[in-house]
Amino acid sequence: MKKNRITELLGIQYPIIQGGMVWCSGWKLASAVSNHGGLGLLGIGSMHPEILEEHILKMQEATNKPWGVNLPLFYPELERVVDLIIKYDVKIVFTSAGSPKKLTARFKEHGITVVHVIANTKFAQKCELAGVDAIVAEGFEAGGHNSPEETTTMALIPIIRQFTDLPLIAAGGIGSGMQMAAALALGAEGVQIGSLFAASEESSAHEAYKQAVVDAKEGATVLTLKELGPTRLIPNQFSEEMDKLRRSGASTEEMRALLGKGRAKQGIFEGNTEEGEIEIGQISSMINKIEPASDIIKRVMEQCDATLERLANLRE
Amino acid sequence: MKKNRITELLGIQYPIIQGGMVWCSGWKLASAVSNHGGLGLLGIGSMHPEILEEHILKMQEATNKPWGVNLPLFYPELERVVDLIIKYDVKIVFTSAGSPKKLTARFKEHGITVVHVIANTKFAQKCELAGVDAIVAEGFEAGGHNSPEETTTMALIPIIRQFTDLPLIAAGGIGSGMQMAAALALGAEGVQIGSLFAASEESSAHEAYKQAVVDAKEGATVLTLKELGPTRLIPNQFSEEMDKLRRSGASTEEMRALLGKGRAKQGIFEGNTEEGEIEIGQISSMINKIEPASDIIKRVMEQCDATLERLANLRE
Numbered sequence: 001m002k003k004n005r006i007t008e009l010l011g012i013q014y015p016i017i018q019g020g021m022v023w024c025s026g027w028k029l030a031s032a033v034s035n036h037g038g039l040g041l042l043g044i045g046s047m048h049p050e051i052l053e054e055h056i057l058k059m060q061e062a063t064n065k066p067w068g069v070n071l072p073l074f075y076p077e078l079e080r081v082v083d084l085i086i087k088y089d090v091k092i093v094f095t096s097a098g099s100p101k102k103l104t105a106r107f108k109e110h111g112i113t114v115v116h117v118i119a120n121t122k123f124a125q126k127c128e129l130a131g132v133d134a135i136v137a138e139g140f141e142a143g144g145h146n147s148p149e150e151t152t153t154m155a156l157i158p159i160i161r162q163f164t165d166l167p168l169i170a171a172g173g174i175g176s177g178m179q180m181a182a183a184l185a186l187g188a189e190g191v192q193i194g195s196l197f198a199a200s201e202e203s204s205a206h207e208a209y210k211q212a213v214v215d216a217k218e219g220a221t222v223l224t225l226k227e228l229g230p231t232r233l234i235p236n237q238f239s240e241e242m243d244k245l246r247r248s249g250a251s252t253e254e255m256r257a258l259l260g261k262g263r264a265k266q267g268i269f270e271g272n273t274e275e276g277e278i279e280i281g282q283i284s285s286m287i288n289k290i291e292p293a294s295d296i297i298k299r300v301m302e303q304c305d306a307t308l309e310r311l312a313n314l315r316e
Numbered sequence: 317m318k319k320n321r322i323t324e325l326l327g328i329q330y331p332i333i334q335g336g337m338v339w340c341s342g343w344k345l346a347s348a349v350s351n352h353g354g355l356g357l358l359g360i361g362s363m364h365p366e367i368l369e370e371h372i373l374k375m376q377e378a379t380n381k382p383w384g385v386n387l388p389l390f391y392p393e394l395e396r397v398v399d400l401i402i403k404y405d406v407k408i409v410f411t412s413a414g415s416p417k418k419l420t421a422r423f424k425e426h427g428i429t430v431v432h433v434i435a436n437t438k439f440a441q442k443c444e445l446a447g448v449d450a451i452v453a454e455g456f457e458a459g460g461h462n463s464p465e466e467t468t469t470m471a472l473i474p475i476i477r478q479f480t481d482l483p484l485i486a487a488g489g490i491g492s493g494m495q496m497a498a499a500l501a502l503g504a505e506g507v508q509i510g511s512l513f514a515a516s517e518e519s520s521a522h523e524a525y526k527q528a529v530v531d532a533k534e535g536a537t538v539l540t541l542k543e544l545g546p547t548r549l550i551p552n553q554f555s556e557e558m559d560k561l562r563r564s565g566a567s568t569e570e571m572r573a574l575l576g577k578g579r580a581k582q583g584i585f586e587g588n589t590e591e592g593e594i595e596i597g598q599i600s601s602m603i604n605k606i607e608p609a610s611d612i613i614k615r616v617m618e619q620c621d622a623t624l625e626r627l628a629n630l631r632e
Contacts, residue, residue, distance in 0.1 A: 002632050121534055140456065141468045149535035152457045152468040154489035154498060155598040159534055161494075173470035178477075182470060182498035184630060185623050218437055218475055219465035249565035282471040305631075307501050312628045314500060315621075316318050 001305065005167040006190035009113060009134055010092060011066040013037035014301055015190030016180075017136070017169055018197045018293070020070020020094055021144065022046035022279075023268035027055045029202040031062035032293040037301075041094055042069045046265065049080040056088045066092060068113075072145075073098025086110050097145065100130035117171070119147030119156065121163040128164055135160070136192050139172030143195050143281035144264075146223055146230045154186065161187030175283030177303020181311065184304075193300070195281040198268075201292045206271030209278060216284040227252045228259055232281060237274040238263065317621065321483040322506035325429060325450055326408060327382040329353035330617055331506030332496075333452070333485055334513045334609070336386020336410055337460065338362035338595075339584035343371045345518040347378035348609040353617075357410055358385045362581065365396040372404045382408060384429075388461075389414025402426050413461065416446035433487070435463030435472065437479040444480055451476070452508050455488030459511050459597035460580075462539055462546045470502065477503030491599030493619020497627065500620075509616070511597040514584075517608045522587030525594060532600040543568045544575055548597060553590040554579065 006015045018025060018033040020041035030040030040063070042055050052069075059067055069090055074097050075081060082103065085093060093107055096117035104114045108131060116127045117136040127135050137160045139153030140146065151159075153172040161168060170188035173179055180191045198205060199213040216234055224239055225231045227246070233239060245258055267276025322331045334341060334349040336357035346356030356379070358371050368385075375383055385406055390413050391397060398419065401409060409423055412433035420430045424447060432443045433452040443451050453476045455469030456462065467475075469488040477484060486504035489495055496507045514521060515529040532550055540555055541547045543562070549555060561574055583592025 001630055004630070139468065139470065141471045150539070151535055151598055152455065152470060152489055154455065154469045154495055155457045155491070158492055158494045159601060173468055175471070176474055178474045178502050179470055181501040181627070185497040185501050185627060186494050219467055223466070247565060249563060282467055285475060308627055308631050311497070311501060311624055312631065314317055314320070315624050315628065 001301075001308070004189045006134065006169060009167055010039050010068075012039050014297060015169075016297055016300060017041065017094075017190060017192040019171065019192045019194035020044070020068075021194055021198055022264050024198045024203040024205045025070075026204045027058040027062055028204060029197060029200060029293060030067055031059055032200075032202040033197065033297065034063045034065040034067040036294040036297045038293075038297050039092070040067045041092075042067075044069050044075060044081055045072045046269070049077055049084060052081055053084055053088075056084065056090065060088070068092030068094060068115075070094040070096060071103075072096050073102050082106070085112070094136065100127045100132050104130040104132050115169070118160070119151065120149055121160060124160050124164045124166070127166060132166070134167035134169060135164070136169040136171050137188070138192070139170075140223065141232075141282040142172035143198065143221070143232045143284070144279040146232055148226065148230055150223070150230075153183070157183060157186035157188050172281065173283055175281075175286040177300045177305070178307050179283070180300055180304040181307035184308075185311075193296075195283050196287060196296045196300075197293060198280060199284075199287050199290055200296060201290055205268045208271030208273050209268050210290050212273045212278050213280050213284050213287055214289060216280065216287070218285040221280060221282050221284060225255075225259070227255055231277065231279060233267075234278040234280060234284070236267075236278060238267075238276065317617075317624070320505045322450065322485060325483055326355050326384075328355050330613060331485075332613055332616060333357065333410075333506060333508040335487065335508045335510035336360070337510055337514055338580050340514045340519040340521045341386075342520045343374040343378055344520060345513060345516060345609060346383055347375055348516075348518040349513065349613065350379045350381040350383040352610040352613045354613050355408070356383045358383075360385050360391060360397055361388045362585070365393055365400060368397055369400055369404075372400065372406065376404070384408030384410060384431075386410040386412060387419075388412050389418050398422070401428070410452065412452075416443045416448050420446040420448050431485070434476070435467065436465055437476060440476050440480045440482070443482060448482070450483035450485060451480070452485040452487050453504070454508070455486075456539065457548075457598040458488035459514070459537065459548045459600070460595040462548055464542065464546055466539070466546075469499070473499060473502035473504050488597065489599055491597075491602040493616045493621070494623050495599070496616055496620040497623035500624075501627075509612075511599050512603060512612045512616075513609060514596060515600075515603050515606055516612060517606055521584045524587030524589050525584050526606050528589045528594050529596050529600050529603055530605060532596065532603070534601040537596060537598055537600060541571075541575070543571055547593065547595060549583075550594040550596060550600070552594060554592065
């Protein structure tokens with residue numbers, strides 16, 4: 001594939017971004033992705049500021065290719081991590097779960113490239129006003145935290161593309177190069193891949209979590225916890241208890257009490273596949289083994305190239 | 317675009333199938349689609365056998381191009397409509413909402429081409445065993461009746477493609493030629509379009525229904541009625557009452573009682589947009605006017621061709 005606005009903006013070889021994921025994407029995964037031509041992102045959402053500092057320092061040793069961080073804007077010690085991002089001269093920040101107005105101008109003052117994650121045109125407009133450099137539009141099929149609108153990647157990308165000319169990355173449902181080529185057809189210029197990398201060798205997730213993803217059959221995930229913050233995961237004892245509570249007509253407060261704290265850490269990092277959250281996307285049934293990030297990138301790009309060739313042959 | 321297995325099998329110019337939809341797709345819509353190069357389908361789901369007979373006769377007068385019917389296998393007077401299909405030498409039958417084992421062999425004995433609608437690989441396998449000629453794989457974003465798995469078109473098509481070599485039509489989320497090209501990238505050989513045609517000039521739906529679709533904003537539809545049979549629609553007074561009942565911890569029987577009978581007819585055919593079901597897909601926000609089926613087909617094909625050209629130019 002030729003260079004495009006996303007590869008140019010981020011300085012990468014392939015328009016593949018590794019989603020910044022809680023408990024999965026530390027320096028090992030992010031540097032492996034960056035070293036093999038994609039863009040690796042440290043997932044700040046699950047890092048205390050001290051841990052982030054450690055990962056930034058290791059990242060700087062592990063790669064001389066472009067990389068970035070993903071910063072959920074509801075992060076409790078936001079000021080401390082913003083200071084670290086600026087102090088250590090992080091060049092690329094993906095922001096999510098909040099208004100792009102919040103930090104974009106400040107990051108841009110320091111020459112940082114800002115990409116914001118959205119799920120509708122309302123936020124695409126906010127991104128334009130805030131001056132972000134690019135957007136990620138994420139569909140219903142994506143793993144982990146998701147949007148209440150439930151618009152799928154297929155429906156969402158052309159709507160966003162029609163609305164804004166900002167460089168556009170598609171997320172949700174990208175499990176192969178066929179899906180990457182589809183995202184390009186829809187109007188995206190790159191893809192953000194979560195699930196494939198969450199289950200990769202370099203992911204810091206627990207082996208039991210990765211095995212649960214490998215074992216996941218078609219249709220294994222559900223979008224649940226809708227009252228508390230929609231989350232796609234593989235149902236287990238915890239989510240079934242929650243469903244039972246919901247069906248009994250429980251209040252949001254009662255559900256929040258059952259959720260408690262640290263369910264994602266329990267499931268993803270500690271491998272408690274019954275009581276923790278096993279967050280993953282719909283394409284988990286396409287994952288049949290735990291493999292290095294480099295193999296994932298190579299395969300997706302080969303499939304994408306082959307798909308573009310197949311499509312070229314459909315033309316008269 | 318070149319001919320492919322779907323255009324050859326169905327004898328059509330463009331690999332565009334008009335979904336057989338209750339209260340929308342009578343002979344006017346189906347013949348308009350067939351006369352302009354796609355495949356029109358009479359939606360038997362909302363027709364008494366006498367009405368079907370009338371539509372078949374009008375269809376035979378209105379077009380000499382290939383056309384077919386969509387037959388939901390839970391249809392109450394199944395034997396009577398099967399007899400009509402055979403008696404009037406209908407050449408193409410799309411079956412849905414049931415096992416392809418039920419009627420495929422019988423239709424095939426009469427030389428009828430059989431296409432079955434599925435939403436997972438389990439049913440793709442049943443289709444292979446039953447000897448259907450092609451399959452439609454329909455994703456979560458589709459309007460009206462839908463599957464409990466909630467797998468999106470983006471996630472579903474490559475999974476089905478990998479599983480079976482049967483000719484494959486993608487449905488759900490196809491609102492433009494960009495989405496048609498994406499479906500081809502995912503491995504489909506044609507698309508089934510519902511929403512665009514439901515709101516077309518020739519659709520037999522009520523003007524108030526069509527206007528509700530034109531007015532629908534991004535994110536306007538929800539997949540609801542999950543306990544009774546998942547259905548995508550635009551929320552209104554009826555669906556809000558149902559939600560309230562569900563949240564109160566009501567039983568399925570209580571919900572069924574509120575649903576009653578004829579909600580789709582009320583909403584789509586009679587235009588009661590508050591008490592009836594306004595069934596439509598996620599791409600309804602892309603529909604901004606009521607237009608003839610011919611314009612829809614022309615635009616989708618032009619966009620698809622332009623997208624394939626754009627994708628060809630991405631290659632080095």
